[in-house]
Amino acid sequence: MSETMTMNAPLTAADGESLKVKLARERRNKQLKAIALVAPLALFLLLTFLVPIAMLLKRSVDNPEVITYLPQTSAEIAGWDRRGLPSEAVFAAMARDLTVAKEQKTVPEISKRLNMDISGFRSLIQRTARKMPLEVAAGESVRDQFIAMDERWGDPDHWHVIAKNAKSWTPYYLYSSLDLRETKAGMPELAPEEERAFLSIFGRTLWMSMWITLISVLLGYPIAYWLANLPARKSNLLMILVLLPFWTSVLVRVASWIVLLQQEGLINSALMGLGIIGEPLQLAFNRTGVYIAMVHILLPFVILPAYSVMKSIPPTYMRAAISLGDHPFAAFWKIYFPQTVAGVAAGALLVFIMCMGYYITPALLGGPQEQMVSYYVAFYTNVTINWGMAAALGSLLLVATMTLYAVYSKLVGANKLSLG
Amino acid sequence: MLPNYASPIERIWFWTFRILCVSVLIFLVSPLLVIIPLSFSDNTFLLYPIENFSLRWYQEFFGNEVWLNSLKNSFIVAPAATLLAMALGSLAAVGLSSSNFPGKSLLMSILISPMVVPVVIVGVGSYLFFAPLGLTNSYLGLILVHTALGVPFVVITVSATLGNFNVNLIKASANLGANPLTTYRRVVFPLIAPGVISGGLFAFATSFDEVVVTLFLAGPEQSTLPRQMFGGIKENISPAIAAAATVLILFSIALLLTLEWLRGRAEKMRTAVEH
Numbered sequence: 001m002s003e004t005m006t007m008n009a010p011l012t013a014a015d016g017e018s019l020k021v022k023l024a025r026e027r028r029n030k031q032l033k034a035i036a037l038v039a040p041l042a043l044f045l046l047l048t049f050l051v052p053i054a055m056l057l058k059r060s061v062d063n064p065e066v067i068t069y070l071p072q073t074s075a076e077i078a079g080w081d082r083r084g085l086p087s088e089a090v091f092a093a094m095a096r097d098l099t100v101a102k103e104q105k106t107v108p109e110i111s112k113r114l115n116m117d118i119s120g121f122r123s124l125i126q127r128t129a130r131k132m133p134l135e136v137a138a139g140e141s142v143r144d145q146f147i148a149m150d151e152r153w154g155d156p157d158h159w160h161v162i163a164k165n166a167k168s169w170t171p172y173y174l175y176s177s178l179d180l181r182e183t184k185a186g187m188p189e190l191a192p193e194e195e196r197a198f199l200s201i202f203g204r205t206l207w208m209s210m211w212i213t214l215i216s217v218l219l220g221y222p223i224a225y226w227l228a229n230l231p232a233r234k235s236n237l238l239m240i241l242v243l244l245p246f247w248t249s250v251l252v253r254v255a256s257w258i259v260l261l262q263q264e265g266l267i268n269s270a271l272m273g274l275g276i277i278g279e280p281l282q283l284a285f286n287r288t289g290v291y292i293a294m295v296h297i298l299l300p301f302v303i304l305p306a307y308s309v310m311k312s313i314p315p316t317y318m319r320a321a322i323s324l325g326d327h328p329f330a331a332f333w334k335i336y337f338p339q340t341v342a343g344v345a346a347g348a349l350l351v352f353i354m355c356m357g358y359y360i361t362p363a364l365l366g367g368p369q370e371q372m373v374s375y376y377v378a379f380y381t382n383v384t385i386n387w388g389m390a391a392a393l394g395s396l397l398l399v400a401t402m403t404l405y406a407v408y409s410k411l412v413g414a415n416k417l418s419l420g
Numbered sequence: 421m422l423p424n425y426a427s428p429i430e431r432i433w434f435w436t437f438r439i440l441c442v443s444v445l446i447f448l449v450s451p452l453l454v455i456i457p458l459s460f461s462d463n464t465f466l467l468y469p470i471e472n473f474s475l476r477w478y479q480e481f482f483g484n485e486v487w488l489n490s491l492k493n494s495f496i497v498a499p500a501a502t503l504l505a506m507a508l509g510s511l512a513a514v515g516l517s518s519s520n521f522p523g524k525s526l527l528m529s530i531l532i533s534p535m536v537v538p539v540v541i542v543g544v545g546s547y548l549f550f551a552p553l554g555l556t557n558s559y560l561g562l563i564l565v566h567t568a569l570g571v572p573f574v575v576i577t578v579s580a581t582l583g584n585f586n587v588n589l590i591k592a593s594a595n596l597g598a599n600p601l602t603t604y605r606r607v608v609f610p611l612i613a614p615g616v617i618s619g620g621l622f623a624f625a626t627s628f629d630e631v632v633v634t635l636f637l638a639g640p641e642q643s644t645l646p647r648q649m650f651g652g653i654k655e656n657i658s659p660a661i662a663a664a665a666t667v668l669i670l671f672s673i674a675l676l677l678t679l680e681w682l683r684g685r686a687e688k689m690r691t692a693v694e695h
Contacts, residue, residue, distance in 0.1 A: 030519045037515025041508040041531060041571065049534055049568040052545030059548060219444050226441045240676070241445045247672040248452055249629045251649040252665040256451030258657060259458060259466045266454060266468050299448065328430070350536075357538020359632050364653050374540040381544050381636070391548075394541045405536045409529045 053398065059391035063170035065113035066162065069106045070097040074166035077159070086159050091142040098125075099132040116172065117161040124152050160184060173392035198376075198393070205372040205397075208287075209355035212294045217348050219295065220302030221340075227303075228310035239307075246300035254364050257293045258284055261365075290366040297361065298351045302344070309343030346412040353404050357397060373397045452669055459662035466659055477663040487664065489641075490648035496559060497644060498627040501566035505623040508567070509574025510616045516575070517582040528575075535572040542569065543636035550637065557639030565633050570623025577622065581615025581686070614686035621679050625672070 011019040067074045072093035080086045101107045107129045115122035128149060136142055146153040164170075164182070171188070175181055179196040180188040190196075223242070227235045245253065260266050261283035268280040283289055313336065321331035359374040373393055380390035422434050455466075462472035481487050516528060534542070546565045547556060555561035589611070593603040634647045643651075645664065652661045 027519075031521040034515040034519035034521055037518070038512045038527065038531075039515075041512035041575075042527065044508055045531065045534070045568055045571070048546070048564045049537075049542065050530075052549040053537070053541065054545075055548045056541060056545040219447075222437060223441050223444050226437070238445065241449050243676055244673065245448045245452060247625060247676045249646060249649075249665075249668045249672065251629070251631065251646050251653065252455065252668050253451050255649065255653055255657065255661050255665055256455040258653065259662075260451060260454055264465075264467055269468065296448065296451065299444075353536050357536075357540065359538070359540050360650070364650070374538055377540045377544060378632075378635070381547070387548075390544055394538075394544055397538055398541050401536060401538060402533075405529075405533065408536075409525075 056391050057395050057398070059387050060173050060395040061169045061171065062388065062391075063113075063165060063168055063172070065109050066165040067168055069101050069110045070094070070162070070166070073097050073162065077163045077166050080159070080163060082160070082163065085143065085154065085156055086163075088141055088143050090159075091146050091153075094146070095132065095134045095136075095142050098129045099134075102129045102132050113165065114161060117165070118158060120152070121158065121161065124150055124158070128153075173388035174395070176389065177392040177396055201371075201373055201376060202396070202400075204369075205356055208290070208294075208370070208372060209352050212291060212298060212355050213348050213352045215291065215295050216298050216302045216351055217344065220299050220347075221306060221344060224303045224306035224310055228307050228313075229315065242300050242303050245296065246304075250297055250360055253296060254293055254361055257289065257296070257365060261289050261292065284365060285367050287366070287370050290362050290370045293361050293365050294355065294358065298354060301351050301354065302347045305347035305350075306340065306344045309340050313339050342411070346408065349404060349408050349411070353401055353408065356401055356404075455662050455665045456669065458659060459666040461659060461662075464658065466657060466662060477659040480658075480660045481663040481667070484660070486643075487645075487648060487660065490643050490645045493559075493638075493642055494628055494645040497562050497566055497642075498624050500559075500563045501570055501627040502620050502624040504563065504567040505570040505574050506616055506620045509571045509619060509623075510578045510612070513575050513578035513582060513615075514612075517579055517585075531575050532572045534568050539569070539630070539632040543633045546633065547636045556637050557642065559642055561637050562634060562642055562644075565637060566627040566630055567623075569630065569633070570626040573622030573626065574616065574619030577619035578612060578615040581612045585611060614682045618679050618682050621675055621682075625675060628671075 013019050013022050070093075073090060076090045076093040077086055080090060098107070101110060107126060111122040111125035114125060128146070131149060134142060134145055136145065143153075152158055165172075171182065175188055177198050179191045179199045181191050183189050227238055227242075230238070258265075262268075263280045263282075263284075265283070267283060268277075271277045272280065283292075317335050317339075318328075318331050321335045322328055326334065356372070357374055358372060359378060362370045362372055363375055363378075374397065377390050377394045377397065380386045380393065422431065426434070457470060458466050458468070459477055460473045460475065461470040462474040462476065463470065512531060516524065516531075542565065546561070550556050550561045555564070585608075589607050590603055593607045594600075598606065629646055630644070631646045631650045634642070634644050635650070638644065638647065645668070649661055649664055652658065652664075
């Protein structure tokens with residue numbers, strides 16, 4: 001090795017390999033090891049959590065009925081120019097499809113789906129299917145026979161609906177969840193006022209979540225402040241009063257609130273015993289009850305993060321401000337409060353997110369006017385078995401939640417979620 | 421405390437503030453205090469005042485096949501989900517804190533997300549996915565989803581514990597001649613154990629209190645205690661629910677005490693290591 005070579009040669013490890021390469025490999029090995037440790041959980045959540053949610057999202061645009069159970073019609077109607085009535089071939093395909101559907105007993109699936117777009121389509125399909133198979137003499141038109149059977153077959157609107165649904169996906173459920181409907185041109189428009197329902201439910205969900213969050217912050221902030229500034233012995237003792245409800249089953253708490261708030265409940269009898277009210281107040285099974293129980297459930301989620309933020313603020317700051325001549329209120333407002341805003345806001349955002357998806361409390365303690373989006377997701381799943389609507393409402397709720405969660409992660413960092 | 425020279429306004433403010441705080445604390449605990457005595461009432465309705473005390477609702481609770489079965493199911497599903505969550509969660513937390521790799525913060529957000537996704541969505545989604553696989557009406561399906569719901573707590577608590585973890589301890593241990601396994605067993609694990617266990621307690625509480633996914637996924641045979649209470653509250657609220665509630669409150673006190681004890685222990689260990 002010449003002298004010039006040694007001067008330009010990169011640093012090497014003991015075995016003569018470049019140190020740079022070796023370090024890079026070491027880092028990569030470490031990364032691979034880290035990924036290998038995370039992989040089991042990532043895989044597990046993929047299968048038990050992410051794929052199920054993806055299926056829900058897919059279900060919200062899924063439209064299998066027409067293409068599955070009216071396959072020939074779907075194929076034929078693709079060539080329709082959407083002016084006047086479809087061709088004879090489409091009618092013939094429809095007759096064949098309905099014959100098969102009648103044999104395989106799939107008529108209800110088709111009629112249920114088409115009835116969503118035009119009410120009355122259910123009976124039209126069922127009545128027509130009952131007359132299948134058609135006997136068509138030579139020279140006779142299937143189209144004329146269909147129209148003779150029911151003149152609605154001569155109405156292009158009904159065929160437009162079939163054509164619209166002859167593809168594997170549809171925006172129908174998502175539009176419906178936002179009180180929209182598809183015009184013939186394929187554009188969304190707001191449904192007539194008497195048919196609107198879901199925008200107000202989304203509005204109500206946000207409105208109630210906002211109030212619950214606001215009340216929780218207003219009640220939680222002073223408690224956190226008080227506990228954070230008490231001597232440790234005392235605050236630890238009082239903290240148990242916050243943590244115990246936090247650890248108690250939500251159902252236990254809802255049951256207790258029913259006991260307290262019902263007509264003959266403790267609060268009403270106490271107020272009547274004191275002569276404050278003449279007849280019992282309606283406290284449960286309405287919005288008051290839901291607000292009270294929800295605030296009770298979510299209050300610890302405000303108090304705990306706020307408390308830990310306040311604990312980290314040195315009390316000397318306030319003392320300094322006061323000794324420099326600030327009034328204690330001014331010192332609090334100018335010195336203490338700004339330092340707590342970020343932590344409290346993060347807690348509040350988390351409470352808001354949790355509120356938006358709440359199901360149990362409104363279901364048990366609310367009336368029909370208190371049900372939020374989650375209730376309708378469950379309702380469409382369990383009661384009317386309309387997967388499309390359940391999935392669409394769920395997807396929109398998910399989008400709203402995840403948007404706020406992204407904001408939260410950005411603000412706080414997901415790993416900083418406080419658990420008290 | 422209020423100084424002697426405090427102005428009247430300061431006095432009023434001081435006491436208003438105190439009264440507000442105390443009433444919020446009363447608001448927080450009163451529901452728990454109210455339901456316990458009712459479970460010892462003889463009355464068929466959950467009403468005060470209690471005229472005669474009796475244990476009949478505990479007999480009803482512990483003598484009834486349906487309640488006992490739901491209790492048993494809760495004690496099958498929750499521990500299984502907790503163990504699975506503890507294993508998967510702590511491995512992932514160790515991985516996440518040991519090295520930086522691209523997409524780490526996104527991955528972390530995803531691993532935590534079961535905490536914030538509305539449970540109804542998880543319920544419907546897992547029903548859609550599990551029904552064709554034959555995992556509805558089964559313990560396995562329920563355990564898997566409850567694990568997913570509980571795992572973020574383990575990831576968070578173990579990550580937090582590892583954040584305070586002094587990496588030099590591993591080097592010191594290796595330097596003193598311990599192999600990686602011994603180091604893990606004798607040095608790393610005892611230090612992160614409080615985090616793992618408290619995460620496990622959170623995961624346990626999550627599963628033990630979970631209703632919504634159970635409503636969608638479980639059949640009558642897998643009905644858990646909260647599911648049974650949900651049905652009970654919805655249909656006809658009987659004092660047997662108060663008995664169940666009292667049992668659950670005692671249980672949460674036990675969980676809370678365990679957690680506080682762990683926290684104290686972790687604190688002691690950390691300071692012992694630092695000094």
